Amino acid sequence: MMKIIVDCHGNDLGASVAVQGSLSAIRKYDDISVVLVGLEDEIKKILLTYDYDENRVEVYPASEIITNEESPTEAVKTKKDSSLCKAFEFLKLDKDAVGLVSCGSTGAVLTASFLKAGRIKGVSRPALCPILPTQNNGKVMLIDSGANVDCKPINLCHFALMASAYAKAFLGKENPSVALLNIGTEDKKGNEFSHECFKLLSKMPINFVGNMEARDFLSGKYDIVVADGFYGNILLKSVEGTVGFVLKELKTNIKQSFLSKIGALFMKRTFQNMKEKLNVSNHGGAAFLGVKKLVVKGHGAGDSLAFEQCIGQVRTLAKNNLCKVIESEISALGENFDE
Amino acid sequence: MMKIIVDCHGNDLGASVAVQGSLSAIRKYDDISVVLVGLEDEIKKILLTYDYDENRVEVYPASEIITNEESPTEAVKTKKDSSLCKAFEFLKLDKDAVGLVSCGSTGAVLTASFLKAGRIKGVSRPALCPILPTQNNGKVMLIDSGANVDCKPINLCHFALMASAYAKAFLGKENPSVALLNIGTEDKKGNEFSHECFKLLSKMPINFVGNMEARDFLSGKYDIVVADGFYGNILLKSVEGTVGFVLKELKTNIKQSFLSKIGALFMKRTFQNMKEKLNVSNHGGAAFLGVKKLVVKGHGAGDSLAFEQCIGQVRTLAKNNLCKVIESEISALGENFDE
Numbered sequence: 180m181m182k183i184i185v186d187c188h189g190n191d192l193g194a195s196v197a198v199q200g201s202l203s204a205i206r207k208y209d210d211i212s213v214v215l216v217g218l219e220d221e222i223k224k225i226l227l228t229y230d231y232d233e234n235r236v237e238v239y240p241a242s243e244i245i246t247n248e249e250s251p252t253e254a255v256k257t258k259k260d261s262s263l264c265k266a267f268e269f270l271k272l273d274k275d276a277v278g279l280v281s282c283g284s285t286g287a288v289l290t291a292s293f294l295k296a297g298r299i300k301g302v303s304r305p306a307l308c309p310i311l312p313t314q315n316n317g318k319v320m321l322i323d324s325g326a327n328v329d330c331k332p333i334n335l336c337h338f339a340l341m342a343s344a345y346a347k348a349f350l351g352k353e354n355p356s357v358a359l360l361n362i363g364t365e366d367k368k369g370n371e372f373s374h375e376c377f378k379l380l381s382k383m384p385i386n387f388v389g390n391m392e393a394r395d396f397l398s399g400k401y402d403i404v405v406a407d408g409f410y411g412n413i414l415l416k417s418v419e420g421t422v423g424f425v426l427k428e429l430k431t432n433i434k435q436s437f438l439s440k441i442g443a444l445f446m447k448r449t450f451q452n453m454k455e456k457l458n459v460s461n462h463g464g465a466a467f468l469g470v471k472k473l474v475v476k477g478h479g480a481g482d483s484l485a486f487e488q489c490i491g492q493v494r495t496l497a498k499n500n501l502c503k504v505i506e507s508e509i510s511a512l513g514e515n516f517d518e
Numbered sequence: 519m520m521k522i523i524v525d526c527h528g529n530d531l532g533a534s535v536a537v538q539g540s541l542s543a544i545r546k547y548d549d550i551s552v553v554l555v556g557l558e559d560e561i562k563k564i565l566l567t568y569d570y571d572e573n574r575v576e577v578y579p580a581s582e583i584i585t586n587e588e589s590p591t592e593a594v595k596t597k598k599d600s601s602l603c604k605a606f607e608f609l610k611l612d613k614d615a616v617g618l619v620s621c622g623s624t625g626a627v628l629t630a631s632f633l634k635a636g637r638i639k640g641v642s643r644p645a646l647c648p649i650l651p652t653q654n655n656g657k658v659m660l661i662d663s664g665a666n667v668d669c670k671p672i673n674l675c676h677f678a679l680m681a682s683a684y685a686k687a688f689l690g691k692e693n694p695s696v697a698l699l700n701i702g703t704e705d706k707k708g709n710e711f712s713h714e715c716f717k718l719l720s721k722m723p724i725n726f727v728g729n730m731e732a733r734d735f736l737s738g739k740y741d742i743v744v745a746d747g748f749y750g751n752i753l754l755k756s757v758e759g760t761v762g763f764v765l766k767e768l769k770t771n772i773k774q775s776f777l778s779k780i781g782a783l784f785m786k787r788t789f790q791n792m793k794e795k796l797n798v799s800n801h802g803g804a805a806f807l808g809v810k811k812l813v814v815k816g817h818g819a820g821d822s823l824a825f826e827q828c829i830g831q832v833r834t835l836a837k838n839n840l841c842k843v844i845e846s847e848i849s850a851l852g853e854n855f856d857e
Contacts (some may be wrong), residue, residue: 313763314767325701328701329710360752362752369667370748373748392755393755393759394758394759397763409708409712409749410749412732413699413732413752413756415732416733417732417760420731421735421736421764422764424736425764425765428792428795429792432788432792433788438787439784439785442781442784442788444781446772446781448777457764
């Protein structure tokens with residue numbers, strides 16, 4: 180039975196939602212068991228309030244918690260007994276452990292994955308790949324969304340390959356389209372870096388469709404958008420910020436008119452649906468691709484559903500051997516694509 | 519009397535809105551006259567349909583039009599008799615000509631400004647600076663939004679200085695705050711380029727408040743956001759794209775429920791106001807800063823109001839001698855900030 184490790188701390192809502200989500204996950208999927216890592220007493224206390232299959236739930240104790248306020252590298256190096264570090268320890272030690280879920284500090288999860296899970300041979304830069312909703316109920320993957328801020332073109336080639344394997348394994352896309360984040364769609368657009376990336380990506384065994392504009396990120400035209408982590412992070416965060424801005428504007432405007440207040444009552448449900456859809460954390464966690472084990476980082480504000488989804492995500496990726504697939508595809512690239 | 523030159527072609531809605539907007543501008547401001555540059559017969563025909571002060575309207579003939587489909591550099595170099603090139607010709611020849619407005623191809627306007635108006639001494643990279651709406655009815659300026667895609671840190675220092683002068687001249691901000699577009703707010707965040715920019719910007723005679731995240735671009739926390747044109751363009755376009763995405767989602771969601779359709783009827787006006795506010799072109803044109811004459815690029819889809827606003831914008835900047843101010847402030851920076 181596949182074991183999925185859950186870091187129960189570091190998230191905004193604490194261990195309760197982590198445990199609750201894990202238990203719904205084992206109810207939903209009968210081929211997995213979960214390992215809850217964190218403050219033993221707290222977790223066991225929460226478990227007492229639920230009925231569940233005890234053969235499919237382990238508690239692995241930790242005594243510390245890494246917060247968003249700490250320096251990720253320092254925290255991971257010094258807090259050896261933190262829930263995150265212990266989670267990776269278990270992931271490494273147990274042969275049935277297939278992957279890990281955490282909704283804690285992104286920086287810490289990346290650092291720990293890098294240091295404790297290790298990189299897949301040939302991948303010098305593992306990358307973070309979130310999934311966003313697009314028009315017509317589609318999805319788009321963004322890689323790298325911020326793990327690497329000074330990339331070489333070769334890194335983007337690896338990102339593109341890994342995300343293509345990921346899209347196939349998780350979304351079932353047979354031949355996902357990959358576009359390069361740029362400031363225009365013409366082949367010659369952009370800065371020197373984009374020109375080099377374009378050349379190299381064109382030679383990759385992927386469905387590279389050329390340059391794209393940030394304006395079309397959510398249009399549904401592309402399955403995967405590949406970018407240096409610095410650009411990618413700007414794109415991701417501006418989308419989050421702008422969605423929040425528009426919804427706030429809407430609220431303010433509604434408050435200003437009596438008629439529209441009435442209208443808003445009729446639309447309560449619609450607004451709710453929209454918020455749900457636009458909430459990035461409702462589209463699965465971000466996979467950290469290029470490390471030897473499956474790591475899915477859920478949204479820090481995620482609720483129990485977020486944990487359940489992230490666990491289901493790890494399960495799907497494990498069943499499709501994503502890490503092995505990436506390893507073999509990277510090695511198949513040959514010397515020309517070594518860094 | 520200040521003469522403001524209007525390129526009447528190259529915009530989506532054609533000469534009619536350019537002429538109409540120019541005439542409303544001279545009605546609104548009694549201290550300016552307009553020079554309408556374009557196809558003489560067409561413009562004169564449009565003028566016949568209006569009552570206006572003929573002493574304050576000149577028509578300067580051109581025989582060609584530069585479109586968005588052409589290569590900007592080639593178009594500006596070969597179409598000598600285009601409305602855009604003739605507009606710059608007039609701007610250069612007439613001592614009363616203070617600035618130019620165009621809603622045509624951005625690339626062509628930038629190229630023509632660069633080649634025909636010339637750079638201000640000490641500014642190696644003129645930059646495009648649009649204005650966006652923020653929360654609490656504020657405004658934020660973004661420089662560079664795409665004119666320069668391979669900047670040196672020194673270029674961003676010039677951008678920051680020019681935008682500060684612009685914010686003072688146009689928005690009346692005495693000490694506008696300037697933030698560096700980055701992937702986090704901490705001083706040490708970002709890539710090598712951001713680190714160098716941060717160091718240099720900290721030494722500038724401006725109100726530099728440090729790094730900012732794309733998420734906070736529309737929060738109203740900052741008056742000016744400075745960025746390499748590549749990052750800036752990604753930020754600007756992702757905001758445009760995301761606003762469009764959210765509004766489309768809203769529409770789709772409303773259509774799906776009978777109740778919310780009713781609600782939408784009550785909110786028609788509110789949605790209209792919101793669209794208006796979120797429409798970038800309703801917040802004035804983008805100023806091209808660093809060239810010797812005032813150049814304001816309006817939105818390609820702009821209506822007559824957009825032209826009127828851009829003309830008013832040039833007028834305000836002219837009254838505040840923006841070009842002279844920028845020239846003296848740049849020279850006052852001294853050698854340390856020469857490229």
